Amino acid sequence: MNLKRIFGAVLTVLGIVGLIYAAVLFVNGAGDTKDFKALAIYGILGFVFFIAGISLVRTTKDES
Numbered sequence: 001m002n003l004k005r006i007f008g009a010v011l012t013v014l015g016i017v018g019l020i021y022a023a024v025l026f027v028n029g030a031g032d033t034k035d036f037k038a039l040a041i042y043g044i045l046g047f048v049f050f051i052a053g054i055s056l057v058r059t060t061k062d063e064s
Contacts, residue, residue, distance in 0.1 A: 009053065015046045025039045
């Protein structure tokens with residue numbers, strides 16, 4: 001097992017969870033400033049984790 005690929009998969013899953021949570025906040029939000037801050041934080045962190053995880057999985061070579 002390659003540790004980088006496992007870490008990349010974990011980052012990807014965390015990114016997906018963050019993006020889904022941001023989408024839920026967006027749909028259920030009432031337009032408050034507090035909701036917008038949480039939406040921005042979870043959306044940006046989810047996007048960064050997702051992109052980092054995908055690129056880590058793609059660039060790691062499979063050596064067995």
